[in-house]
Amino acid sequence: MIQSSETTLAPAPVEVQKGWGGQSVKRKEDKRLLQGEGVFVDDVKRHGMGYLHFVRSPYAHAHITRVDVSAAEAIDGVYGTLTGEEVAALTDPFFQISSVPGANIKDFSLAVGKVRYVGEPVVAVVAETRELARDASELVEVDYEPLAAVVDARVAQDSDTPVLHDDAGGNLMWSGLYSWGDLDAAFAEADRVVKIPELHFHRFNSTPLECDGALVEYNRGVSQWTIHTNNQFPGFAAIMMGPAMKVGLDKLRFVTQDIGGGFGNKITSHPQLVVCCLLARKLNRPVQWTEWRTDFHLSMSHGNERWFRDTEVAVKDDGTLLGFRTKALDDAGAWLRYEPLGGVIWAQVTPGMYRWKHIELEFTQVATNKAPVSPNRGYSRMQHLWFTERVIDIVARELDLDPVEVRKRNYVRAEDMPYTTPNGCVYDSGDYAAMLDLALGLVGYDSMEARRADAKERGKLLGVGIGSTLDSGTNNFGQSRLINPELQFSGNNEVATVKLDIFGEIVVTLGTTPQGQGHETTAAQVVADILNCSVDDVHVRAGHDSYWNSHAGFSGTYASQFAVTGLSAVKGATEMLAAEIKKLAGAVFGGVPAEALELADGGVRIKESPDAFLPFMACGAIINANNAGLPEDLDVTLNCRYVYRPPFEVPDVETKMGNLTLTYACQVHVAVVEVDPETGAYEIVDYAAVDDCGKRINPQIVEGQVMGATAQAIGAAVHETYEYDEDGNLLTPNFYDYHVPHALDMPPLATGAIESPSPFTPLGTKGMGEGGGAGIHAVCAAIQDATGQIVTDSHNPYQRVWRLLQEAKA
Amino acid sequence: MNVSGERTFAAPRATVWQVLNDPASMAKTMPGVESFDIHDDKRWTANVKIPLGLGGLKMKVDMEKMEEREPEFAKLSVKGNGVGAMMNMETSFTLSDAPEGGTAMAWSADVKIAGPVGSMGQRVLQPIVNQQVQHVLTALDGEVQEAMGKTG
C-alpha cells in the first residue's frame, strides 16, 4: 500500500545537524496517547464546574426582537445564563484587523441584536450537567424577525442584496489591487490570451476530530482567568480577548496539553472563550464548554471560499507563461475573525511555482450569511495555488500542450534559487522539475497510455493529473500591513527555554501548541545533538502554559513554522545552555577555557583529559543548590531562554513588495483516477506524493504530515464541502453528509522525498505541516484528463463529474 | 422547498370555501393536532405532534390569514416552533368550478424548515412533507364530505 523513495539534493552548502537530527526517532508523545492517558480539553475537570451550552441561531439572518432566559434560569440545577445584551455591556467589540469598511463592523462574542448565520451563538446557559444545560437552553425564548439571506458571494455587493453589517455600509469587507510587473507589455508580447471566465474554490475545512472546548476558572482574588483550552494560537486569542474584556494579557493564562488536531481550525475560538470567561466570573465557578460536531460544522472556521473571475493569461505559443490578471472574490462568511488576512496571505505564493513576471490580482472580500471563515490547513495559499495550477492545465489544453511540459517550461528552476518573485518573496531552494519527474515515475507515467486503454476495456475512463504547490512557512506578520497600514505587526518569533535542573534533568519548554506534529520528539532530537546526549535524556514538557514564560507574541502552532521558528528557538536556547555548562565547568575545573571543553556522555569534560568530567547532575546541583564559593562574576543560570526571530523587513505598503515568508517547502502530487462514465463515480487508483521540506529532522514525522495533507486534499477534492441552501441552511452539518475519507477510501500511495536544505534557516529546515493542497488539484486535473472537459471547481463530487460527461456528450 | 398540486372535490365551491376557512375543520385535517386556539377570524394557533416513526415532533403552529378573496383565493402564513425544528410556510389556494362539476383547488406551499430536523437533509424532509401534505388533502376530502352531509 505504501512505497517510498528518497533523493537528497544540496544545492547550497548548509550546516545541518548530525546524529539524532535526520533520524526517524520514535515519538516520545505516543506512549501516553496509546494508553488513553493523553489530556485533551474535555478530560479536564474541576470541582463544582458548570457545563455551558450555546443557544444557537436557527436563522441565517434575522433581527433578534426578544430574549427571555427566565424559564431556563428557573430550572433547578441551572447556574446561570449570558445574553448578547450582557456581552455588549461587559465587553468591547473585538479588534478588527481590516481597514475600512471591514474595520467598522462590531463583533461581539454573542449575537447582539441580530444573527448572521445558522448556528451563531445567541445565549449561553450553564448548568450542573451537560444534559441539563442543553435542556435549559431549549427553554430560552428568542424571537426572531427573519431577513433575507445572502449566500452567494457573487451577488453580495448587488444593490438589492441584504446587508449583514450596517456599520460597514454594505457587504464589502476589504478590497485591494495587487499589481506587479508590466501587464500591458506581457499581453502585448503574448501569442495567445487564454480567458477563463470563472473558477471556484469551495468551502470546506479540516474537521479536526476533536472539536473546540475550554474549561475556564476565574480566580477572584487576583482577577485572573485560567483557560484550559485547545486553542492552537493562544498568542492571537490573547490579543483578541484582552482588549475586548478590558484586561491585561497577564490576566489570561492559557493552558493546553494534548490537542486533537487543529489544522488552523482552532485559531479563532476566542469569542467562545470570552463567553466562558464572563460566565466563570459571573457565576463564580469553573465553566466547561465542549463543542459538538454539529456545532463545529455550523459555526467554526470554514476555509475561505474563493472565486477567480475574468482571468486572462498571457502565453506564448510554446507554452511560456508571461503573466495573468484575475479578480479574486473571497467569501468571508458572517464575521472577520482572522480575516481579511486571507486577502494577503495568498501573496506569499503569488506566481505559484512558475516564472510568471507580470501579475495583477484584484482581491475583494465580502460578508455572507454563512459561518465565519478562518485559517484552514494551507490557508489562503491553497486557494491561490489551486488557481495557478488550474491555469496551467487549462492553458495546456487550450494550446494542446502536455501539462508536464508546460510545467517544466515554466517552473522556477533549481539554478534560479534563491528566486525572487515579482512581489519580492524569496523562494529559498528546491528543484521542482526533479520532483515532478520523481512523482511521475512513482505512478508509472510512462505506461499511462497502456493503462488508459486497459481501463477503457473495463468501461472506465482513466485520467492522470498533477498538482504542484508550495507550503510557505514562517510568516512575516508585516504582510498584515498590506491589509491595513495602521497595524503594528511585523516579523515573527518563537521561544524555547532549556534548563538543567537540580538532578541534571534536561527540561525543555516550548511556546508552541502542537496538535500531533511531534514537537516533543523533534525538539528532543535537536537538544540531544547539541548536548551530545540521548533523546531519552531530554524532557520536553507536554503542551503549553503561558505561565511557563516560554511564549512570545506569535507563539502557537500554525502556518508551517515549527521546524524553523520552534526548533531554531530550541537550538538557540540549547546552545546558550551548552555555553553556560562549559562556562560553569571551566570555573569548576579552575579556569579551563570553553574551547578546551566538550559535552559528552551526559556531562562536560576536558577534551585533552577526559577523566576531568563533570556530569550534568553535578552541574545542575552546583548552580541550583550548592553554589557557595562560585566566582561572583559567573553569570550562569543553566536556565536559558531564547527567542528566535527570523530575518524580515517590513514590506512596502505602496508597492506591496516584500519577503512575506521565510521558507518554501514544495509538494508535487500525481493522481490517477478511473471514472465510471455511467454514474460519474470515480476512484483514485494510484497516487504519488513527493515532498521537499529541506532538512528533515525526523523523516517519519515529515512523511506522516505529507500523508495527512494528502488525505485531507483527497477528501476535499471528492467529498468534503460546506454547502448552503438559498436560505442559508448548512446542508452538510455532520459526518453523515460531510463525508471525510475513511480507511477504505484511501488509494495506494507512493511517497518520495527530496531534501534541498533552506539556506535561510539555522537548521536547513522548512516548515511543512500544511502541505499546499496539491492533491486537490491533482484530482481536478485527473478528472479533466479523464472526461476531456475543463474542470472549474475544486470540489468534484460524482454528480459534478457526471454533469461534465453530459456536457462532453452535448 | 416548494410543493404544489391540484385536487378536485365533489362539492360546490361555497362548501369547500367554508371548510377551508373554518379553523375548526382545518384543525381536523392537520396531522397530530393536540389542541387548538382561535384568536380571531384571521389568526389561530395549534399544538401539534407530527407523527414520525422515530417519535413525534411537537410543534406550536401559528397560522395567519394574509389575504383572501372569497370564494376563490386565500393565502396563509404558517409558523411552527418546535424544539427540534422551526417551520415557516406560506401557502395559498385558488378555487374554481371544475369543468366536470365540483370544485377544483390549485394549491401551493413554500416550506422552510430549520433546526436539527432541518439538518436531517432534504432526502428525508421532502418525502416527509409530501407525506404530510397527502394526509392533509385526504382529511380535507373527508371534511368536505362531512360538510356536504350537514348542508345536503
Next chain:
Amino acid sequence: MDVTVTVNGTTYERDVEPRKLLIHFLRDDLDLTGSHVGCDTGNCGACSVIVDGVLVKSCMLLAVQANGASIETVEGLAEGDELTPLQLAFNEHHALQCGYCTPGMLMSATALLRENPSPSEDEIAKALQGNICRCTGYWNIVEAVKSVAK
C-alpha cells in the same frame, strides 16, 4: 437507574439517568477519559469500546444498556507500563499524530485481530472503516496493524 459494569476488570456501580450515553458514563462518571467523542452521528468511532466481546461505538448505546456487561477500553490494553504489540506497532509505524482517534482505532484493531489474527490489508481497512482519522490518512495505521498480523 442503577448500573453495574465491569470495565477493564474493575466493577463499578453507579446511579445514572437512562438518557446518558455509555461514552459519557465512561468519561464523566467513571473518569475513564481515554475513549473520545469526535462526532454526534455515530460516524467517527473515537468512542469505540468492546462490550462483552463485541466492538461497539459507545455513543450509540445507553449506559443503562450496558448494565451487567464487561467492557474493555483503551486504558485496559496495556499491562501497566507494558504496551501491547499493537500499541508498540502504532509507535513504530507512526500510526498516530494527534492521538485523538487512536483509542478507538486500537479497540477496532484489537477486535479484528482477535477474530482474524492474520488479516489482509483489505480486511484491515474494512475493519477500520468505522474509525475516522484526520491526521494520518490511515496508511500508517494499516501498516501498523499489518505488522502485528500473524
Next chain:
Amino acid sequence: MLLREVEYAKPGSVAEALELLAANDGARALAGGQTLINVMKARAASPDMLVDLNGLDDLTGIELAGDGTLTIGAMTTYTELMGSAEAKARPILGEVCATIADVQVRNRGTIGGNVCSNDPTNHLPPLMVSVGARMTIAGADGEREVSAEEFFLGVYLTAVGPGELLTRISIPAGKKDGFAAVTLGADGTCIANAAATVNGSVRVALGCVDAVPVIVTAESADGVADAVRAANLEPPSDVHASSEYRTHLAEVLATRAAQEASAR
C-alpha cells in the same frame, strides 16, 4: 449528543414489550439504536420511553426451512446475519449487510431496526421488497403478516403501528439477486441504490428515490432501464444529488442490479 430525558424499560419477553408499547403512547422500541439514538442526539425526535428489545431471544435466530424459506428474527444483527450458515441460502443478504456502514454499526444494528426506520438511504428496504420478504408484526391481538411492499409506508413510517413490533422477516428461497449502489465513498451514505431479483421476470426495488422503495418490473435486465423511465420518478434533490441525477442513477443502478441478478 445529550439526549432529552427518556424512560428506559427492559422487558423480559415480547409480550411484555408489547404491553409497554401499548401502554405508553410515547414509547418506542429500541433495537440496535444505530439510527434512533442518533436522531435522539440531534433531538430531532424524543420518545418518552425506550423499550429495549436487546436480549429478547424470541426476536433473534435465523432458521432455514425445508422449502428454502429463511426466517430471520428482527433483532438479528448484520454481523450475525453475515456469519450465519443458514443465511447463505440467500447470498445477497449477507453481501448487502457487509456494505452497511462499518463493523461497529454492523455489530449492533439489526435487520428489524433497518427496515423499521426506513430511512430513504437504508439498503435493506429495497432489498426486502425485491426478494419478496414477508414481515411478521406482533400486537395485542396476535400476529399478522404483511409483504415488504405493504410494509413501507413513508420515511420512518411502516406498517408497524402503535403498540406493535416487527418480530421476524421471512424470505423465500432464491439466489438470483443483485444489488447496486452509489455511496459517498466506500460503504458511506447512500446516494441511490437498487435491488433486483429474477424470478421469471425481473423485479427491481429502487431506494433513495422516494419515501418508500419504488418497484419496477421487466421481462429481462435489458428492459429495466425503460421500466425505470416509465416509472416517472420524481426523487428528492439534496446536497449529494439533484433529482435529475438520482433519476439517472436509478436507471443505471437498476440495470446493474438486474444484470447481476440475471448472471447468477
